[in-house]
Amino acid sequence: MPTTLHLPASGLAPLLVSPQVSAQAGGCTATLLVGAQHFEALHAQWQAAVERMARPSVFLAPDFVETAWRCLHHEREEAWFVVLREADQLVGLLPLVAESTRYLGLPVRRLYHMGLLAGDRPGIVTTLDPDLAWRLALQTLLEVRSRWQLLDLQEIDEGAWPLSPAGQALCRAAGVRTEIHPATWAGTLPIQGRWEDYFQARSGPTRQSFRRAERQLEKACPDLRIEVIDDAAGIDAACTRYLAIEARSWKARAGVELWSDPRKQVFLREMLVTLARRGSASVWLLRGHGRDIAGLVRLRQGPVMFERHWAYDPDFHKYSPGTYLRMMAVRQLFGSDCVESDALGMDEPLAQRRALASWYPVERRTYRLQGLNLPAYHEGLYRLSRLVKGARDAWRKRHAAPAPAVPNPDAATAD
Numbered sequence: 001m002p003t004t005l006h007l008p009a010s011g012l013a014p015l016l017v018s019p020q021v022s023a024q025a026g027g028c029t030a031t032l033l034v035g036a037q038h039f040e041a042l043h044a045q046w047q048a049a050v051e052r053m054a055r056p057s058v059f060l061a062p063d064f065v066e067t068a069w070r071c072l073h074h075e076r077e078e079a080w081f082v083v084l085r086e087a088d089q090l091v092g093l094l095p096l097v098a099e100s101t102r103y104l105g106l107p108v109r110r111l112y113h114m115g116l117l118a119g120d121r122p123g124i125v126t127t128l129d130p131d132l133a134w135r136l137a138l139q140t141l142l143e144v145r146s147r148w149q150l151l152d153l154q155e156i157d158e159g160a161w162p163l164s165p166a167g168q169a170l171c172r173a174a175g176v177r178t179e180i181h182p183a184t185w186a187g188t189l190p191i192q193g194r195w196e197d198y199f200q201a202r203s204g205p206t207r208q209s210f211r212r213a214e215r216q217l218e219k220a221c222p223d224l225r226i227e228v229i230d231d232a233a234g235i236d237a238a239c240t241r242y243l244a245i246e247a248r249s250w251k252a253r254a255g256v257e258l259w260s261d262p263r264k265q266v267f268l269r270e271m272l273v274t275l276a277r278r279g280s281a282s283v284w285l286l287r288g289h290g291r292d293i294a295g296l297v298r299l300r301q302g303p304v305m306f307e308r309h310w311a312y313d314p315d316f317h318k319y320s321p322g323t324y325l326r327m328m329a330v331r332q333l334f335g336s337d338c339v340e341s342d343a344l345g346m347d348e349p350l351a352q353r354r355a356l357a358s359w360y361p362v363e364r365r366t367y368r369l370q371g372l373n374l375p376a377y378h379e380g381l382y383r384l385s386r387l388v389k390g391a392r393d394a395w396r397k398r399h400a401a402p403a404p405a406v407p408n409p410d411a412a413t414a415d
Contacts, residue, residue, distance in 0.1 A: 028086050028128065030136040032144060034098075036079040039066050045090035051302065052127045058301035059119030063274045065095050068117040071267035076100050080111065082137045084128065092126040092133040098148065104381045108149035108374075111141065118267055120306075120345045121155045121186070121366055134161040135170070142174040149378070151176070151371035155183050155345060158365040176371045183368040184345035187353070187360030191341060195334040206358040210320075210327070217319040221288025226328060230282035235272045238283035242295035243268075245285075246311040258309070268297070268309075275299060286325040294321035296329055303339040323355055330359070 033042075039062070046062040058064055069079060077099045084092030095114035100107065115122025126133035138161075141151060153162060161167050163180060171178045192198075199207065218224055229238035243265060246252055252259045258268060275281035280301060286294040293316045297309040307329070312322035330341050343360050346353060350363040374382055 028084055028091065028132070028136060030092075030140040031083045031085070032140055033081040033083055034078060036069065038079070038081055039069070042081060042083065042090070042093070046093055046125065049090050049093065049125050049127055053125065053302070056302040056304065057115075057119075057121065057123055058275070058280065058299045058304075058306055059115040059122040060125050061280075061301060063278065063280075064119060064271060064299075065114050065117075065122075067271045067274055068119065068267060069097075069114060071270060072117045072261075072263055073097065074099070079114065082140050084126070084133055084136055091128050092124065092136070094124050094137040101150075103150055103374075104378070104385055106378050106381065108378075109147065110150040110152055111148050112152040112154060116154055118264065118271070121157060121184070121364075123157060123160070131161040131164075134167070138162055138167065138170060142171065142176065145174060145176060145373045149373050149375065151369075151373070153369040153371075155366040156369055158367065162369050163367055171371050176373045179370045179372070181368045181370075183366045184347060185349050186345050186364040186366070187343040187350050187356045188362045188364050189330065189341040189343075189360045190362065191333045191336070191338050193334070195331045198334065202358060210323070213320040214324060217288070217316075217321060217324060220316070220319060221293070223290065224286070224288045226325065227285045227287060228282055229285070230276060230279070232273050232276040235276045235281060235283060236269055238285065239269050239272050239297075241285055241292050242283050242297060242309070242311070245292050245295045245313055246309075248313055248315075249311045250314070251311060272297070284325060284329050286321055288316070288321075294325040296322075296325050298329065300338070303337060304342055305333060305338050305340070306342050306344060308344065320355075323359075327359060 043062045043066070050056050050061050053060075073079075077097050080096040080098050082092075082094040082096070083090060096111050097114050097117070099110050099112070101110050102108065103110070113122050124130065124133050124137060141148075156162060168178050202210075227238075229235050243258070246258060251257050258264045272281045272283070280299060282298045282300075284296040284298065285292050292313070294312040295310065296307065299306040299308050307326065310322050310326060312325075333341055341360075342364075343356055345366065346356075350357050350360065372382065
């Protein structure tokens with residue numbers, strides 16, 4: 001049965017209620033729906049809500065999330081949807097996965113964002129004030145906390161309401177312990193003015209390095225050209241070509257990203273065809289010496305371009321073909337209706353990624369919020385793990401080598 005919560009319009013003070021009693025906020029209701037059968041009924045209003053968002057994310061769009069679920073979920077996982085409505089209109093949605101897993105070696109029921117099956121920083125769908133939407137969603141999940149032991153909200157934007165003192169207080173009032181940890185960093189580039197002005201605003205070493213690599217690349221590859229494939233009929237073949245570039249790269253050798261699970265490549269193909277039908281996906285390929293030497297997969301939602309995947313042929317590494325292709329793709333955003341190029345998440349600060357920091361001036365941080373609703377028999381093991389971690393961290397701090405100087409991000413633009 002759906003769990004419905006109402007928040008009293010008179011205030012937003014944390015409030016604990018039984019499954020039958022309501023909580024309230026300006027006539028907005030929150031309902032928990034369980035089961036993948038709800039995808040179809042939610043799809044149209046879900047898509048409409050994403051399109052009305054002030055800053056939409058492609059990783060929240062139903063086409064992306066449903067394709068990720070279909071291709072990547074396991075049988076032991078269950079789809080959950082926290083749906084926010086005003087009257088009959090969907091005004092918010094948080095898609096989650098409930099899975100049986102282990103925490104500190106003991107079995108738990110874990111909830112995590114469905115968008116993270118294959119995406120980055122999905123956040124919450126909302127046409128409301130985001131703080132209110134997050135509060136309603138979190139209250140709903142706390143209301144059914146008997147059905148989970150670990151709430152694992154990863155890649156939440158810095159400043160999001162669940163990370164705030166009010167969000168933490170709401171969890172504590174429900175008997176849920178919270179932990180917050182740094183998660184990812186991203187580079188973003190606001191698209192303003194002209195490309196020429198943006199390029200001239202880069203540092204001298206960055207401009208010189210880029211132009212030198214461009215000249216060398218054109219000399220090494222007289223047939224150099226860029227192909228852009230964005231139609232549904234041709235994008236699967238373009239995906240095959242992109243994957244062939246990655247197959248020659250370090251990513252395939254390391255078994256990361258698309259190479260960590262064969263299903264991820266199946267997902268990429270299906271997702272690109274689906275989004276291309278909406279005009280929201282493209283594959284860029286840089287060709288030289290009669291072959292593809294760099295590739296870029298781009299996704300778009302509203303005015304934001306997400307630079308999702310990129311790769312280059314290691315035989316051409318010294319010419320920085322990946323950087324060249326990325327910046328040629330960014331160049332065409334100037335003068336368009338796009339307002340931002342988003343380079344997505346990394347597991348290290350932007351300043352440590354020289355090739356990216358030279359071009360993407362704005363860093364965006366995310367955090368991981370874990371809500372622990374552990375049974376009594378699990379609590380002792382948790383406390384012991386914290387003691388062990390504290391002792392280990394203290395030992396590492398005492399024996400740590402001096403931190404190396406952060407390299408100048410303008411020193412190179414190598415891929």
